[in-house]
Amino acid sequence: MKMSDDDETGGSAIWVRPFFDSGNKADSLAPRCLLPYAGRRLEAMAMGAWYDHAIIYQIYPKSFQDSNGDGVGDLNGIRQRIPYLTQLGINAVWLNPVFTSPQVDNGYDVANYYAIDPAMGTMADMDDLIQALHEAGIHVILDFVLNHTSDQHPWFQDALRGPASLYRDYYIFAGSHNQRPNNWGSFFGGSVWEPDPSGSGQSYFHLFDKHMPDLNWANPEVRHAMGDVANYWLQKGIDGLRVDAFIHIAKAALDQDLPTPTGTSAPVTAEPFYANLPQVQSWLRPFCAQLKADYPNVFLLGEAASANVNLAVDYTAPDRGLMDSVVTFRYFTDSKAGLDPNLPEQYQTHQLDFAAFKQTQAVWQQTLAGVSQPTLYWGNHDMPRVNGRVAHTPTQAQSLAMLMYLQRGIPIIYYGEELGMQNLTLPTAEAFHDPSVNAFVQEAVAHGISEPDALAMASANHKLPARGPMQWTATGGFTSGTPWLTGQAEPLASAAEQAKTPGSTLVFYQHLLALKRQSLFQTGDYRLLTTDAASYVYQRRLGNQVAIVAVALGETETTIKLPAGRYHVRLQTGDATLTGHTLTLGAHAGVVLS
Numbered sequence: 001m002k003m004s005d006d007d008e009t010g011g012s013a014i015w016v017r018p019f020f021d022s023g024n025k026a027d028s029l030a031p032r033c034l035l036p037y038a039g040r041r042l043e044a045m046a047m048g049a050w051y052d053h054a055i056i057y058q059i060y061p062k063s064f065q066d067s068n069g070d071g072v073g074d075l076n077g078i079r080q081r082i083p084y085l086t087q088l089g090i091n092a093v094w095l096n097p098v099f100t101s102p103q104v105d106n107g108y109d110v111a112n113y114y115a116i117d118p119a120m121g122t123m124a125d126m127d128d129l130i131q132a133l134h135e136a137g138i139h140v141i142l143d144f145v146l147n148h149t150s151d152q153h154p155w156f157q158d159a160l161r162g163p164a165s166l167y168r169d170y171y172i173f174a175g176s177h178n179q180r181p182n183n184w185g186s187f188f189g190g191s192v193w194e195p196d197p198s199g200s201g202q203s204y205f206h207l208f209d210k211h212m213p214d215l216n217w218a219n220p221e222v223r224h225a226m227g228d229v230a231n232y233w234l235q236k237g238i239d240g241l242r243v244d245a246f247i248h249i250a251k252a253a254l255d256q257d258l259p260t261p262t263g264t265s266a267p268v269t270a271e272p273f274y275a276n277l278p279q280v281q282s283w284l285r286p287f288c289a290q291l292k293a294d295y296p297n298v299f300l301l302g303e304a305a306s307a308n309v310n311l312a313v314d315y316t317a318p319d320r321g322l323m324d325s326v327v328t329f330r331y332f333t334d335s336k337a338g339l340d341p342n343l344p345e346q347y348q349t350h351q352l353d354f355a356a357f358k359q360t361q362a363v364w365q366q367t368l369a370g371v372s373q374p375t376l377y378w379g380n381h382d383m384p385r386v387n388g389r390v391a392h393t394p395t396q397a398q399s400l401a402m403l404m405y406l407q408r409g410i411p412i413i414y415y416g417e418e419l420g421m422q423n424l425t426l427p428t429a430e431a432f433h434d435p436s437v438n439a440f441v442q443e444a445v446a447h448g449i450s451e452p453d454a455l456a457m458a459s460a461n462h463k464l465p466a467r468g469p470m471q472w473t474a475t476g477g478f479t480s481g482t483p484w485l486t487g488q489a490e491p492l493a494s495a496a497e498q499a500k501t502p503g504s505t506l507v508f509y510q511h512l513l514a515l516k517r518q519s520l521f522q523t524g525d526y527r528l529l530t531t532d533a534a535s536y537v538y539q540r541r542l543g544n545q546v547a548i549v550a551v552a553l554g555e556t557e558t559t560i561k562l563p564a565g566r567y568h569v570r571l572q573t574g575d576a577t578l579t580g581h582t583l584t585l586g587a588h589a590g591v592v593l594s
Contacts, residue, residue, distance in 0.1 A: 050139060051240065051299035051324060052373065053522050055513055056412045057090040060381050061098055061120055062106065063469050064415055066479035073469075073478070075121035075129045082136050084495065088418060088506075089513030092139040094242050094301075096381060098126065099145075102152050104211045106381075106467070107143075108244065109150035113229040130237050141240035141299060142233055146226050147248050148212045156213055160198045170222050171213050172205035174254045183257040184274065185267035186210075189436060192267070192274075207248055207274060217249040217283050227287055231294065240299030241291075243323065247304050247311075250279035275306050281314065285321050292321070301375070302326040305382075309367045316372035325410055327375045329383075331360055342447045347440045347458040352390045354553045355533050362528050365408060369526075374409040379417060385466045386414075388422040388490070398508045398573035399590030403536050403551040405516055406592065408526040416470050418509040419495055423465035424487030425456055431487070432464055459487065472496060511571055515592060520545045534558040535585065548593040552585035559584050567593040 065077030075098065085093065097107035100115040107117065116123050133140050149156060158167040175181040178201050180193040186207060193203035194210040205214045215222050230241060251274045258270035291298055302323035304315055308330060315323045334350035364374050378386035378400060391397035397420055405411040429438045437458045444454035459465045468485055469478035473496045476483075498504035515521055524542035531537045535558050537550040546565065552558045552574070560583045567578060574589025583591070 048523075049297060049299070049324075051092070051301075051410065053517075054092045054139065054299070054410050055090045055516055056092045056094050056141065056410060057085060057088065058094045058096070058380060058412055058414045060096045060415060060467050062096075062484055063467050063478070065470065065472070066481065066483075069480040070119070071479050071481040072119045072484045074119065075116070075125040079125075079129045079132050082132055082138070085138060086136050087499075087510065089510055089517065090413065091137060091517075092141055092239070092299075093133065094141040094240075094412065095143060097143045097145060102150055102211070104150065104209055108145050109148075109152075109209065109212045110145050111150040111152040112154075114232060127236065134237065139239035139299070140237070141242050141301060142238045143244055144230060144233075144241040145244045146215070146229075147245040148206065148208060148214045151211045151213055159204075160196070162198055162200055163202075169216055169219050170225075172216050172251065172254075173200075173202045174205070175201070175203045177201050178203075181254045182270075183260070183265045183268055184270040187269070190267055205251070205254075207245075214251075215249070218279070223283060223287055227290060230287075230291055234291065234295045234298060239297065240301060243300060243302045245305075246284060246302050246323075247276045247280055247307060248274055249283060250274075250277035252277060271306060276304075276311055281320070281322060288323070289321050300324050305329045309364050312364070312374075313367060313371050316368070318372075325373055325375055327377065327380075327412070328364075331357065331364070331377075333357060333360065340447075343444055343449075344440055346436065347461045349389075349457065349460055354536075358533075358536055361407070365526055365528065369408075374407075375412055376404050376407055376409040377412040377414070378404055379414045379466065380412070381414070381467055382463050383466060384461050384463065385421060385423050386417060387420050388460055393588060394420055394505050395574040396588035398505060398512075399551045399588050401509065401512060402549060402571065402573065402590045402592060405512060406521050406540065406547075406549050407538065408524075408540075411513075411516060413509075414466075416468075418506050419471060419498060420492055420505045421468070421471060422490045422492075423460055423462070424468040424485065424489055425459040426462075426465055426487040427455070429455065429458070432458065432462060434462070434464070437462065470495070508571075508573060515571060520547055520594075529563075531560055532558075535560050539563065546594065549590070550583055550585065550593070551590040552588055555587045557584060557586055562593070570594050 059078060061078060062073045064073045065081050066073050067076040067080060068074065097110065098116055098120045099107065099110045100112035100117045101107045101109050102111060116126050130140050155167045155170045159165050159171050173196065175193065178195055180191055180203055184192045186192045188209050192205050192207055194206055196202045196204060206212055207214050217223060258268055258273060260268055288300055300323045302315055304312065304326040305328065307315065307326060307328050312326050312328060314320060315326050333353040333356035335353040337351065339345060339348050368374050386400065387397050391400050426432060429441045440458055441451060441454040445451055465487060468487065468489060469483045471489065471492055471494050472478060473494045477494065493501065493504060495506060498506035501507065520540050520542045524540040527539040529537040529539060534554045535550060535552055537548065537560055540547045548562060550560055562581045562583055564581060569591055571592040575586030576589050576591045577584045
């Protein structure tokens with residue numbers, strides 16, 4: 001809509017101007033022989049690469065669609081569901097790992113980067129999937145695990161032959177006489193050090209599971225080898241890499257402990273010693289530069305879980321030559337109100353601190369303006385699902401999707417989110433394959449909580465139950481066999497049912513993503529309006545086109561004074577009344593006005 005020239009906001013606000021322009025110039029980059037790397041990348045960004053307009057759908061292949069009845073989702077299953085993806089309105093998919101793997105960590109323990117895991121299919125199936133997705137106008141982003149491998153990888157198996165192995169320095173071995181070099185703790189619990197099975201007296205470093213030894217990126221041969229892996233898949237035609245855990249490839253000097261208040265040598269999480277160190281950038285810069293030189297349109301999406309907004313600038317600024325965008329886990333601040341002090345916090349249900357969330361979003365939008373696009377997401381495979389964690393009704397789920405995905409940035413939608421899927425409730429503590437769940441359940445029972453209630457708490461807040469099978473039909477539709485992950489699912493209308501229901505969450509997402517594909521929400525300026533804590537309101541502007549996105553954050557009715565202009569509703573969920581410049585929203589309601 002056109003607004004009058006005397007449009008006013010009546011208060012302070014934040015304007016964020018995107019670095020890219022509008023137009024349909026994606027994939028039309030200058031020939032790489034004409035430009036040096038930095039200049040070429042800057043020109044590509046100015047013209048608008050395809051990923052500037054990406055709407056990404058994250059597929060956890062094991063849980064999306066099983067085509068052969070073995071209970072594990074596979075590549076041919078994904079190919080069968082391409083019509084669904086096109087109808088949803090996405091234009092890119094991110095596939096979690098599909099490489100050969102012992103599945104200690106659901107594929108993030110890679111045993112062969114050049115082969116497809118047999119449970120997923122064959123390399124021919126992968127080639128067919130890439131071709132079919134491209135024919136449907138969908139780009140392919142592959143999860144690229146470069147910080148570590150499986151202990152079954154041939155490199156590590158050779159490294160275990162002893163210090164004389166040619167591949168010994170591909171990994172991080174240290175210490176002597178079976179003594180750990182330091183007190184650093186693994187993200188998966190315990191020490192980062194595991195004794196060398198060959199009996200050398202040294203230990204090897206594993207930031208995650210002990211069956212996932214870290215690669216030694218200080219070794220130039222490792223950097224070259226991982227570049228070869230990336231090149232292999234890009235030659236096959238994939239369009240991007242989701243670079244897993246890249247912020248951890250550099251480690252500080254190993255002969256030092258992280259000081260602890262008690263002075264004990266028990267393992268302790270020591271992120272300052274193995275996250276976001278300067279060498280991460282210096283080692284990755286030539287790696288990324290070579291990929292961009294050979295494949296100018298490749299999208300490099302980095303997982304920077306603990307990166308703050310200033311590090312995000314370092315990692316994504318065009319003149320730094322690293323990532324195009326990063327995913328951070330810093331968006332969501334939990335409130336500790338109402339937690340039981342007698343129980344570990346980890347698996348208790350936290351409420352999202354919306355005031356902190358609102359401030360965080362404003363800071364990320366503003367700081368990355370003119371630099372790169374933020375990623376926009378509510379969940380992924382490493383988090384409990386947004387439905388049940390933050391959203392507790394279909395209206396709230398829809399309004400939160402509206403709030404997040406129409407901001408400036410790149411949406412990443414976790415499979416099943418568009419249906420309202422929630423975490424499964426797993427039947428036993430052992431089903432989590434995580435010792436911390438056993439400990440939590442035992443402690444909860446000791447404090448008078450029933451075992452089913454303790455399991456329900458763990459299920460609602462653990463990442464594994466967020467990976468349940470896609471609910472395609474009323475009877476499941478994921479597999480004709482027994483799913484690899486079973487548990488009790490919350491009652492939910494299936495994809496088939498929702499597709500035929502006008503007010504369903506799936507249909508809402510289709511309308512929402514249709515809006516996101518419009519230039520106003522792709523390239524328009526972003527302005528967060530000043531409102532009270534009960535609402536989240538922002539404006540998008542492109543030339544004389546203006547839209548207002550307004551969402552009620554609470555369970556009570558809220559009234560919002562809008563900037564001057566004449567409005568009509570583009571999209572709505574919940575109760576909303578517009579009278580002149582006054583918008584009244586019911587509990588958790590949301591609207592898009594233009």
